[in-house]
Amino acid sequence: MQRRRRFKQTRSLEERLTQEAERLREEAKSLPPGPQREYALRKARHAETGVHMSEWLRSPRLELPE
Secondary structure, eight states: OOOOOOOOOSSOHHHHHHHHHHHHHHHHHHSOSSHHHHHHHHHHHHHHHHHHHHHHHHSTTOOOOO
16 A cells, blocks of 8 residues: 655645746746637636635634534
8 A cells, every 4th residue: 555645835825826826927928829828827817716715714704613
């Protein structure tokens, strides 16, 4: 049986997704208009959506029922 590798993340999910979105937007700026550029921008939007969802899930207004 194979053992899973475990990684200790040093940055939060929000930080990693934000950095990835910024990287993808910079990459898209250097690409000519076309499908590759649209793909990079779509992935950047998905990363930003992930940040918003994570923040929403961590908000104090969301509490588990007792």
